[in-house]
Amino acid sequence: MATLRIKVRPFVSARPVWLAGLIVLGACLSYGQTVNSCLDCHSAQPGRLEVTPEKFSQDIHSQKGLTCTSCHGGDSSSYDPDQAMSRKAGWKGKVDRKQIPQLCGSCHSNPALMRQYNPSLRTDQLDQYHTSVHGKLLAAGDSKVAVCTDCHSVHDLRPPSDPRSTVNPVNVAKTCSRCHSDAAYMKQYGIPTDQFAKYNTSVHYDAMVVRGDLSAPTCTTCHGNHGAAPPGVDKVQNVCATCHAFQAQMYAKSTHAKAFQDASLPGCVVCHSNHAIHLPSDAMLGTGPSGVCMRCHTAGDHCDRARADILDNLTRLDASIKDADQSLRLAESAGMEVSAARLSQDQxxxxxxxxxxxxxxxxxxxVNEDVQAGMKIADANLKAGQDAMVERNHRRIGLGICLIAIAMMLVGLWLYIKKLESK
Ligand code: HEC
Ligand code: HEC
Ligand code: HEC
Ligand code: HEC
Ligand code: HEC
Ligand code: HEC
Ligand code: HEC
Ligand code: HEC
Ligand code: HEC
Known part of the structure; x- marks a missing residue:
């Protein structure tokens, strides 16, 4: 009872002092919770040692409540660098590139831990990484290959769904190109460094980056992200087939599929290439520079004849559709009703x-079966357009005759009136 009195008294009598004390205490407490000597000191460090609060606040780990010590260890309550970054306090020291996959994997390969944060997140990135060309070479002592932070960045690491993430589908190609387009960096490996430059000219780049169609592939769609190995020759067709099912089904049953496999040729890629896949056209079937067939076939053999036949059929249907289009346009601009035919041109x-x-x-x-089906429609529509023009001409002649008749009648009337007047 007595203690209570002692406490209540000052509250009543010295209110401003008490309040000030409370504010200082509150500030101290919250300060104690968020003090991060690592961040405070490193935000003022030069060059590669600098990690600012602006940068780190963008990091998914920071946003999920993790902090510097979650990855680096150490004592973030001490401003004495010898204490903060002491091995005794668990500081792990300078991060060696070769240790990075293990460091990231220490959490990301731990399903029990990751489930507490995000049950739907996969936990196989490190296992996958070990199977990739990157991971195998790293294990063999080559530290020039990509480790987790080369693709994901560090300290401002964003989830892939964030459009600013280095691994967002739209940005992936650029991320890979930092090494794979650097001829000097890649020199010792003797592999091409034109993948990015070529991919940038492709239909896939156009679909994804220019038109925002995220169903188009980027580097990691075909190569895998963590198991970043190129698909083997026998798997190349499988990659394309996941999206281009019709072409793949037909190709699989063709003579080429077997012949190419026997010759260890990479399926679709033989004709379409892998990185510079351009919009196909009938010219691919021709004998000009865009033609692909004559690379293997001889002029006049049965394959060349089939090629010429296919090309001829396609060209004829294309021309017939254009003729029908023109004929229908003409009829339409002459005011004739041909909308049904116009619509069936789509078929x-x-x-x-x-x-x-x-x-x-x-x-x-x-191929000819499809062509014939189209021909029937295009021919009928061409005729519909022509018939409409004939009909219009009939109407014009009819109208002309009517006009002449009316004019003659008017002249006759006028002559008759004149005659009456003169009388
Ligand atoms: C008072 C300033 C200060 C504090 C506090 C501090 N650091 Fe450092 N830190 C430095 C300086 C300076 C270096 C460079 C030391 C050197 O090159 O020998 C450094 C080096 C590092 C490095 C190694 C960088 C490298 O690759 O060479 C890491 C990692 C690091 N600090 C993390 C931390 C973490 C985590 C904390 C908190 C637990 C922390 N630091 C606290 C100043 C500080
Ligand atoms: C998600 C794990 C993670 C967190 C959280 C993290 N770091 Fe790092 N940090 C790394 C890794 C991995 C590297 C090595 C990067 C590399 O070499 O590519 C690194 C490198 C560093 C370096 C050396 C930079 C260099 O280029 O050598 C410093 C300094 C550092 N971190 C300080 C901090 C500070 C300060 C914080 C907190 C604000 C922090 N780190 C939070 C993983 C982390
Ligand atoms: C101390 C444990 C820990 C370490 C070490 C760690 N992470 Fe994380 N990481 C997490 C947690 C927790 C999340 C949040 C998961 C969530 O809520 O989506 C996360 C999220 C991520 C995400 C976003 C996942 C998504 O789609 O939401 C990526 C990418 C990521 N981490 C990569 C890395 C990389 C690369 C490293 C190594 C430099 C690393 N992490 C080190 C715990 C860790
Ligand atoms: C060659 C580049 C590359 C490397 C190396 C890499 N990642 Fe990734 N990572 C990606 C890409 C690309 C995605 C996005 C996949 C997507 O769009 O869903 C991704 C996604 C993730 C995610 C989100 C969940 C998921 O699996 O989609 C996590 C977590 C992650 N990576 C962790 C790691 C860790 C840990 C390492 C190192 C062991 C690592 N990554 C190495 C490219 C890479
Ligand atoms: C830090 C640099 C770096 C980054 C970033 C990087 N790579 Fe690599 N990558 C390499 C090196 C080095 C090799 C080894 C080349 C070799 O052995 O032929 C390699 C090998 C490969 C290979 C195997 C090539 C072969 O000849 O077998 C593929 C495929 C590959 N990377 C794809 C990717 C993709 C996709 C990305 C982006 C998601 C990426 N890489 C990001 C450095 C990098
Ligand atoms: C449409 C699928 C696809 C896309 C997208 C793609 N690749 Fe490839 N890539 C392939 C195929 C197929 C091969 C050939 C594999 C073989 O012959 O075994 C290949 C080969 C490679 C190789 C081995 C060296 C070479 O050039 O033959 C590297 C490295 C590579 N790609 C990196 C990349 C990078 C980086 C990107 C993004 C800029 C990318 N790829 C985009 C399918 C693709
Ligand atoms: C992840 C799905 C995906 C994969 C894998 C893929 N593509 Fe595509 N491809 C697309 C999309 C989406 C388009 C754009 C279609 C459009 O323009 O509307 C496209 C367009 C094309 C086109 C142009 C077709 C046209 O009429 O516009 C060709 C040719 C093509 N891809 C060939 C390939 C080849 C060969 C491979 C394998 C090396 C491949 N694609 C792998 C999704 C994919
Ligand atoms: C022997 C050569 C050859 C092979 C192998 C080949 N294509 Fe084609 N592809 C062509 C030609 C020629 C065209 C052009 C058609 C035209 O426009 O006249 C074409 C057109 C395309 C088109 C766009 C036209 C369309 O609407 O279908 C896609 C998509 C396509 N191919 C995907 C594939 C895929 C996927 C594979 C593997 C399963 C593949 N191609 C294998 C020669 C080939
Ligand atoms: C990489 C080499 C190569 C290319 C490119 C190529 N072919 Fe072939 N083609 C072959 C081989 C090998 C065979 C099987 C042996 C044979 O019949 O001559 C074959 C078979 C054929 C056949 C016979 C099919 C059958 O069922 O009997 C036709 C038709 C044919 N090719 C047409 C084409 C056309 C059209 C193109 C261009 C779009 C083309 N080829 C491109 C190598 C090629």
Whole structure:
């Protein structure tokens, strides 16, 4: 009871002093909780030692409540560098590149730990990494290959879904190119350094980066991200097949599939390339510089004849569709009703698209089936346009005759009136 009195008294009598004390105490307590000597000191360090609060606050680990010591160890409550960065306080020292996968894996390969934060997050990145060309070479002592932080960055590491992340699908190619386009850096390996430059000219780059179609592939879609090994020759077709199923099914049944496999040729890539995949056109079937068939076939053999036949069919259907289009446009601008025919032109175009897929059977007869279906529609539409013009001409002649008749009638009337007046 007495103690209570002693406490209450000053509260009543010396209120401002008490309040000030409380504020200082509160400040001290919250200061004690968030003090981070590592961040405070390193934000003022020069060059590569600098880690600022602005940068670190962007990091997913910081946002999830982890801090410098979660990865580096040490005592973040001490401003004495000898104490803060002492081995006794668990400081791990300068981070060696070769240790980085183990460091990241110490949490990310621990399902029990990771589940507390995000149950849907995979925990196989380190295992996968060990199977990749990067991981194998690192284990063999080559520290020039990519480790976790080369792809993910460090201290401002964002989840892949963040558009600013170095591993967001749109940014991946640039991240890989830091090494893979650097001819000097890659010199000792003797592999090409043109993947990024070529990929940048491809339909896939155009779809993903220019048109924002995230269903198009970037480097890691084809190569894997953690198991970053190139698909073996026999797996190349599988990569393309995951998205281009129709072409892949037809190709799989073709003579080429077997012939290419026997010759260890990489399937789709033989004709389309791997990184510089461009918009295909009928010219690929031609004998000009974009032609791909004559690289292997001889002029006049049965394969060349099939090639010429396919090309001829496609060209004819393409021309027929264009003729029909023009004829319908003409009829339309003459005010004739041809909307039904205009609409069915889409079906003819679909047949042409289908025929270009059927090419992957490399059988002229099958391509021709699609072409014939399109031809029937295009021919009918051409006729519809022509008929409409004939009809319009009939109407014009009819109208002309009517006008002449009316004019004659008016002249007759005028002459008649004149005659009456003169009387
Ligand atoms: C009072 C300033 C200060 C404090 C506090 C401090 N550091 Fe350092 N830290 C330094 C300086 C200076 C170096 C460079 C020392 C050297 O090159 O020998 C350094 C080096 C490092 C390095 C090695 C960098 C490298 O690759 O050479 C790491 C990692 C590091 N500090 C992390 C931490 C962590 C984690 C904490 C908190 C537990 C911390 N530091 C606290 C000043 C500080
Ligand atoms: C998610 C783990 C992680 C966290 C959290 C983390 N670091 Fe690091 N830090 C690393 C790794 C890994 C490296 C080595 C990077 C490399 O060599 O590519 C590193 C490197 C460093 C370096 C040396 C830079 C250099 O280029 O050699 C310093 C200094 C450092 N960290 C300080 C800090 C400070 C201060 C904090 C807290 C604000 C912090 N780190 C938080 C993982 C972390
Ligand atoms: C101390 C444990 C720990 C260490 C060490 C660690 N991480 Fe993390 N990491 C986490 C936690 C926890 C999350 C948050 C997961 C969540 O909530 O999505 C996370 C998130 C991530 C994410 C985002 C995942 C997502 O899609 O949400 C990436 C990427 C990542 N870490 C990479 C790394 C890399 C690279 C290293 C090594 C430099 C590393 N981490 C070291 C614990 C750790
Ligand atoms: C060659 C580049 C590369 C390396 C090396 C790499 N990553 Fe990744 N990582 C990626 C890409 C790309 C993604 C995004 C995948 C996506 O879009 O879903 C990713 C995603 C992640 C994620 C998010 C969850 C997931 O699996 O999709 C985590 C966590 C992660 N990486 C951790 C690591 C760790 C730990 C290491 C080192 C052992 C590492 N990464 C090495 C490229 C890399
Ligand atoms: C830090 C530099 C660096 C980064 C970043 C990097 N790589 Fe590599 N990568 C290498 C080195 C070095 C090799 C070894 C080359 C060799 O042995 O042929 C390699 C090998 C490869 C190989 C195997 C090549 C072969 O000839 O077998 C593939 C595939 C690959 N990287 C893909 C990627 C992808 C995809 C990315 C981005 C997600 C990436 N790399 C990021 C340095 C890097
Ligand atoms: C559409 C799938 C696809 C995309 C996207 C892709 N690659 Fe490839 N890449 C391949 C194929 C297929 C090979 C050949 C593999 C073989 O012959 O075994 C290859 C080969 C490679 C090689 C081995 C050396 C070479 O050039 O033959 C490297 C390194 C490589 N790619 C890196 C990259 C990088 C970096 C990117 C992104 C800029 C990328 N790839 C995008 C499919 C792709
Ligand atoms: C992750 C899915 C994916 C993978 C894997 C993939 N592609 Fe594509 N591909 C696309 C998308 C999406 C487009 C863009 C389609 C568009 O323009 O609407 C495209 C476009 C194309 C085109 C142009 C077709 C056109 O009419 O626009 C060709 C040719 C092509 N890819 C060939 C390949 C080859 C060969 C491979 C394997 C080396 C491959 N693709 C792997 C998704 C993929
Ligand atoms: C022997 C050469 C050859 C091979 C092998 C080949 N293609 Fe093609 N591909 C072509 C030609 C030629 C065209 C052009 C059609 C046109 O526009 O006339 C084409 C067109 C395409 C198109 C766009 C046209 C469309 O709408 O279908 C895609 C997508 C495509 N190929 C994907 C693939 C895939 C995936 C594979 C492997 C499963 C593959 N190709 C294998 C020669 C080939
Ligand atoms: C990389 C070499 C190569 C390329 C490129 C190539 N072919 Fe072939 N083609 C072959 C081989 C090998 C065979 C099987 C042996 C044979 O019949 O001559 C074959 C077979 C054929 C056949 C016979 C199919 C059958 O079922 O009997 C036709 C038709 C054919 N190719 C057309 C084409 C066309 C069209 C192109 C271009 C789009 C093309 N080829 C591109 C190598 C190639």
């Amino acid at each position: 003819a175009r679909d047949s042409l698209t289908k025929a270009r897929v059927t090419i992957h059977t490399f059988q002229a007869a099958l």
